[in-house]
Amino acid sequence: MKIIVFGGDGFCGWPTSLHLSSKGHQVLIIDNFSRRKIDIDLGTNSLTPIQNMSRRLETWRKLTGNKIEFENIDIARDFDKLVNIFLKFKPDGVVHFAEQRAAPYSMKNSTTKRYTVDNNVNATNNILCAIVECKLDIHLVHLGTMGVYGYGWMDDNPIPEGYVEVTIDTKNGKLKKEILHPVNPGSIYHMTKTLDQLMFGYYAKNNLIRVTDLHQGVVWGTQTAETKLDQNLINRFDYDGDYGTVLNRFLMQVAINHPLTIYGTGGQTRAFIHISDTVKCIEIAINNPPKKGDRPLIFNQVTETRRVSELALLVSKKTGAKIEYLKNPRKEASENELVVENKKFLKLGLNPTTLSEGLLDEVTEIARKYVDRVDEKTILPRSKW
């Protein structure tokens, strides 16, 4: 198939582009390098030495013979270029990673809040609008987040995949409805993904656009089968207080012999998935689109759930690191249960990499290997909310 990957230079987008290319799809990456530019503004950098786009693509072509194309476009702004590319490339599907994706960054200040809303909403609407404009039957696969659901709405019951059946008591009897799971986002970033959902529902209904929305958990791990093939293909690893997720913070702390820092009690339970499973899920989604006229198809893209404290213990056991508790800089419940349904991907053949098997590789292959590139003062959180 012909696939456009929006945000194909990023942490999930780059390995996804390589994976789709390795599976024989014709891939076009569109990216405006916003993630690399934010690094410049924040004074941060990927721990791993990622190469520029032309070197990445040249290396991939020499290694595999597969050509991946690239265009630098700001899709939240350059609508006409987007339409022209659709008309010229005629994609069967597009994968939409082109959103500002860090909750802490989205909460830093008014500028980053407004950028996150403006960029994410307009990027999504422009893609949908361009699909309508060019009159092609393009399947949109979007990266959502488990954060749209919030925590605890279903008590200890598993979070269903997108939709939930409810009953309303009326004077004329009981009404049964299947509705989008009510949302409860914990940051401006997560809020934008709840807005995306409503846009998908509208365009699916009004213009019969086929949409798959993947509510992803926290992605861990750095490398996939394809990014490991050559040093020039290496994926990014973020460890700073804005873009680094909890696990990457722990890994860096191991590498610099700092105690693992837990915010609050560590009772926060989060859903996780390894980057090599992310890329497989996206290929499965591409190969299993909803039918024209269907409501958006929603998958929970997670493979396991863990408490933060449990994660720290796991890392500590494997590495001997100490654990330290800090005041939580975020407004969130100090403890929560989290059970997530993820049957759809398992049924379609996903065979997950688990934290207990993959964690030590991250310490030795990434955190300790590149420890001389670390800027220690960027590890701790800089956004509070």
Add this chain to the structure above:
Amino acid sequence: MKIIVFGGDGFCGWPTSLHLSSKGHQVLIIDNFSRRKIDIDLGTNSLTPIQNMSRRLETWRKLTGNKIEFENIDIARDFDKLVNIFLKFKPDGVVHFAEQRAAPYSMKNSTTKRYTVDNNVNATNNILCAIVECKLDIHLVHLGTMGVYGYGWMDDNPIPEGYVEVTIDTKNGKLKKEILHPVNPGSIYHMTKTLDQLMFGYYAKNNLIRVTDLHQGVVWGTQTAETKLDQNLINRFDYDGDYGTVLNRFLMQVAINHPLTIYGTGGQTRAFIHISDTVKCIEIAINNPPKKGDRPLIFNQVTETRRVSELALLVSKKTGAKIEYLKNPRKEASENELVVENKKFLKLGLNPTTLSEGLLDEVTEIARKYVDRVDEKTILPRSKW
């Protein structure tokens, strides 16, 4: 109180500003004249001869002694100016009409779709973000729409005011929840108001912003007690295929001796409110804010529901006009029931003007009086979806 009216030059915003001023509030209007500029692009115009802002305000001051201030700011873009005005004026409340508000206009083409999403989402987010930034306790009153609910989700039961109680069956028993009424917008314009709702919910929870969202029906009528005081204060009357609502189309058709045109069967039922009730509702909302920390307070701002065919009959009976049926240019159910709860405003003292009493005034005072200003070719619909 000190009140800012965003979009205070528009059809609802202008009479609201006068009404709040007449009640002793200190009013500042912010508007970028986008509505007047869209008229220029569309080659349309208000049927009534509306005056420019400085003449409007000068007339009001001479008549009543009340000074209304004005600033020309694009709040979807000029965030810093917005924050500075909040810090200087220190409003107790703001009324947010600053959104592109015509469904047909929002569906014309990719440019108007994208403008509607970009303007409406960024305007709302900027207001919320500016309230947080300036650390003042400002009550936000927003004009939503009955269109967020869609039609028929509750079957023939009354649409509740914003929230609905549901039950979820789980293996651990029944869960009872009060949720935001699920949305089913019929146009890009209506979709933006469903996005607004989620932003309000987020900021109310995370930043304890006090928000009132008014889900308004189709507004009819032109003048209020205040706009009638002087010819220079006259309110706008839109009759073109994009901005004119069904009733205004009928009124113009009466004036030019054209049959009343019904799209489809006319079985579409819509909720209505007179402009003089709109301005009263907004003052009631301003005087009855939710408490800090409350979820957004939602009112249904409607006073009666009518089928389009019934409305045509009403106009026909009063004027002798003929009725003609056209193919419906929109994707919508050909018939729907609509029952709406509106107890909250009635309880707070609203005493509505009804269609059967007010309609004939519109024909004689507006449509026939200004018929020499009409451009007949703009009356019929120009957007199809």
